[in-house]
Amino acid sequence: MIDWINVILQGVLVGGLYAMFAAGLSLIFGVMRLVNIAHGDLIVLAAYVALVTTETLGVGPLTSLAFVVPLMAVIGYALQRLVLNRTLGEDLLPPLLVTFGLSVIIQNGLLAVFTADSRKLQAGDIEVATIRVFEGVYVGLLPLLQFAVAVAVIAALQFVFYRTALGRAFRATADSQSVAQLMGLDNRHVFALAMALSLAVVAIAGVFLAVRANFDPAIGPARLIFGFEAVIIGGLGSLWGTLAGGLVLGVAQAIGAHINPGWQLLAGHMAFLVILAVRPEGLFPKVRL
Amino acid sequence: MSVRVAFASRSSHIGMGLCAAALVALAVAPLWGGRDDLQLLSEVYTYVALASLWNLLAGYAGLVSVGQQAYVGLGAYVLFAFAILAGLSPLWAIPLAGIIAAIVAMPVAGLVFRLRGHYFAIGTWIIAEVFRLLASQVSVLGGGSGISLPASLVIAIASSRQWRDFIEYWIALALVVAVLALIVLLLRSRYGLALKAIRDSELAAACNGIDVLRTKVLVYIITAAATAMVGAFIFLQRLRISPDAAFSVNDWTAFVIFITVIGGIGRIEGPIVGTIVFFALRQTLADLDTIYLLTLGVVAILVMLMAPKGIWGLIVESFGWQVFPLERSVILGDRRVVSEQKSGG
Numbered sequence: 001m002i003d004w005i006n007v008i009l010q011g012v013l014v015g016g017l018y019a020m021f022a023a024g025l026s027l028i029f030g031v032m033r034l035v036n037i038a039h040g041d042l043i044v045l046a047a048y049v050a051l052v053t054t055e056t057l058g059v060g061p062l063t064s065l066a067f068v069v070p071l072m073a074v075i076g077y078a079l080q081r082l083v084l085n086r087t088l089g090e091d092l093l094p095p096l097l098v099t100f101g102l103s104v105i106i107q108n109g110l111l112a113v114f115t116a117d118s119r120k121l122q123a124g125d126i127e128v129a130t131i132r133v134f135e136g137v138y139v140g141l142l143p144l145l146q147f148a149v150a151v152a153v154i155a156a157l158q159f160v161f162y163r164t165a166l167g168r169a170f171r172a173t174a175d176s177q178s179v180a181q182l183m184g185l186d187n188r189h190v191f192a193l194a195m196a197l198s199l200a201v202v203a204i205a206g207v208f209l210a211v212r213a214n215f216d217p218a219i220g221p222a223r224l225i226f227g228f229e230a231v232i233i234g235g236l237g238s239l240w241g242t243l244a245g246g247l248v249l250g251v252a253q254a255i256g257a258h259i260n261p262g263w264q265l266l267a268g269h270m271a272f273l274v275i276l277a278v279r280p281e282g283l284f285p286k287v288r289l
Numbered sequence: 290m291s292v293r294v295a296f297a298s299r300s301s302h303i304g305m306g307l308c309a310a311a312l313v314a315l316a317v318a319p320l321w322g323g324r325d326d327l328q329l330l331s332e333v334y335t336y337v338a339l340a341s342l343w344n345l346l347a348g349y350a351g352l353v354s355v356g357q358q359a360y361v362g363l364g365a366y367v368l369f370a371f372a373i374l375a376g377l378s379p380l381w382a383i384p385l386a387g388i389i390a391a392i393v394a395m396p397v398a399g400l401v402f403r404l405r406g407h408y409f410a411i412g413t414w415i416i417a418e419v420f421r422l423l424a425s426q427v428s429v430l431g432g433g434s435g436i437s438l439p440a441s442l443v444i445a446i447a448s449s450r451q452w453r454d455f456i457e458y459w460i461a462l463a464l465v466v467a468v469l470a471l472i473v474l475l476l477r478s479r480y481g482l483a484l485k486a487i488r489d490s491e492l493a494a495a496c497n498g499i500d501v502l503r504t505k506v507l508v509y510i511i512t513a514a515a516t517a518m519v520g521a522f523i524f525l526q527r528l529r530i531s532p533d534a535a536f537s538v539n540d541w542t543a544f545v546i547f548i549t550v551i552g553g554i555g556r557i558e559g560p561i562v563g564t565i566v567f568f569a570l571r572q573t574l575a576d577l578d579t580i581y582l583l584t585l586g587v588v589a590i591l592v593m594l595m596a597p598k599g600i601w602g603l604i605v606e607s608f609g610w611q612v613f614p615l616e617r618s619v620i621l622g623d624r625r626v627v628s629e630q631k632s633g634g
Binding site: 092108221272 | 351353355400403404407408410411412414415419422423425426539543546547550554579583585586587589590593594597
């Protein structure tokens with residue numbers, strides 16, 4: 001019994017990380033109907049940026065966020081302005097193929113610079129610190145912090161979307177690009193800001209990913225898939241739904257891994273496919289962001 | 290005055306003539322080529338076939354899949370499973386792989402077609418991941434580390450090693466010719482007209498009585514079956530299979546997409562031109578695996594942004610050539626009055 005409580009608790013905590021993968025993806029899709037296939041590779045890129053930052057400046061991973069987050073946001077803005085804006089339109093192919101190409105470029109670029117060796121960020125004492133919930137059930141301080149950050153990120157995105165002028169611009173552009181333009185919004189700028197925000201979230205997710213486990217240049221696509229599954233399980237266009245989707249995915253993987261280590265990923269994919277078959281609109285659907 | 294619809298044009302007469310000549314020259318390649326040439330040509334054929342099938346899916350049916358490696362791997366595993374567990378000759382296992390893939394593709398289509406547009410793409414990728422993970426759970430087929438094809442079955446294909454090479458070469462040629470013929474016939478049929486209508490506007494196609502979903506599912510299943518047969522062949526040549534190689538997204542999807550985009554998406558000549566460029570580049574950058582993929586990615590993005598119709602699209606715009614008789618023209622008396630190409634088809 002205690003065993004299962006631990007398993008589910010671990011799943012929930014990892015689920016927070018998956019929700020962070022998903023939030024950036026969901027944001028971009030909500031604003032400009034773009035699925036960024038390079039999303040997972042950008043998470044890995046952020047992890048490497050954090051690695052270089054901690055090694056050259058000698059700071060901890062959490063401190064490195066102060067550098068990684070703004071840098072990724074700038075990359076996001078530039079990427080959208082210079083490349084991705086040119087691909088948006090009626091045709092689905094260009095954005096898909098260009099982001100797919102970007103994914104391959106980032107992966108192989110990282111491979112050329114950092115080799116295929118596994119790396120990890122060292123966070124020091126906090127990595128092993130645990131809190132005792134009750135006898136037999138312990139929670140790592142780091143996973144707990146990661147989960148709290150995930151909830152905070154979702155809450156912050158929710159706030160930006162519904163309580164700020166920027167969020168109003170996002171929602172207006174999502175509703176109708178032409179009307180938004182008539183109201184004086186520059187869509188190219190709005191889209192670039194959305195991508196910047198998305199990559200800021202990616203940066204946070206990348207740093208936590210790098211502290212939690214080993215990473216190498218090839219793990220990006222799997223992160224994209226986890227994020228995507230969380231979005232669909234939770235229901236398109238709902239940020240809190242995305243958090244729930246991440247938790248469902250995390251718990252499914254943890255249960256699978258507990259039964260047989262080879263079933264961890266399979267169990268997550270199965271949970272996704274079952275939801276898709278039984279409830280394709282997701283657990284908490286909402287038409288718009 | 291008589292009115293009829295013609296597919297052929299002067300350039301397609303020349304094109305088909307050249308194709309026939311090339312086919313004859315390639316069919317007798319064992320006479321003029323060495324073992325390495327045959328192997329390189331076989332590889333070229335498999336990529337032309339895979340890219341043409343992906344082009345049918347994405348360029349004509351608007352179904353952008355990044356998970357076709359699911360069917361390459363499935364076909365390959367069917368071949369290995371029947372060879373190892375039932376002792377079936379690999380040659381018989383190739384058509385069997387097609388049939389099994391078509392059966393598997395039906396329920397899979399039921400799932401992934403619930404996802405629209407962009408999300409369909411990632412959905413297909415997840416299916417491929419599930420197949421890969423399932424394959425690595427099957428311990429009789431080597432689990433995660435893979436397995437080799439029993440030598441006795443390979444030797445049984447032909448009396449000598451040389452004849453085995455020849456037979457495998459001819460299978461590769463037959464596969465690519467069959468795939469191209471299938472696509473040409475499909476595009477010239479009513480379904481082809483429906484596909485072109487869907488490509489141009491789904492709404493308009495539906496308004497004209499085309500069952501859009503049914504047409505797309507049909508194309509998805511046909512593509513899955515043919516892709517699996519090509520996959521089975523590829524791993525018959527490699528003699529060894531592992532989940533990571535059989536379901537590789539780089540080998541069976543990234544390369545295939547780049548080939549199609551560079552050559553010209555939505556045109557049957559595109560994947561052929563793209564494959565030639567791909568192999569020409571590879572022969573020059575062969576030692577730089579990572580750099581090669583990176584370069585291809587950059588080229589594909591540039592093509593997508595600057596010339597979205599690819600190399601063949603540029604040729605069509607400048608010269609109006611078509612190698613395969615596919616563009617419909619209305620002939621009034623002896624005058625060509627409307628052609629798809631001129632109306633932007």
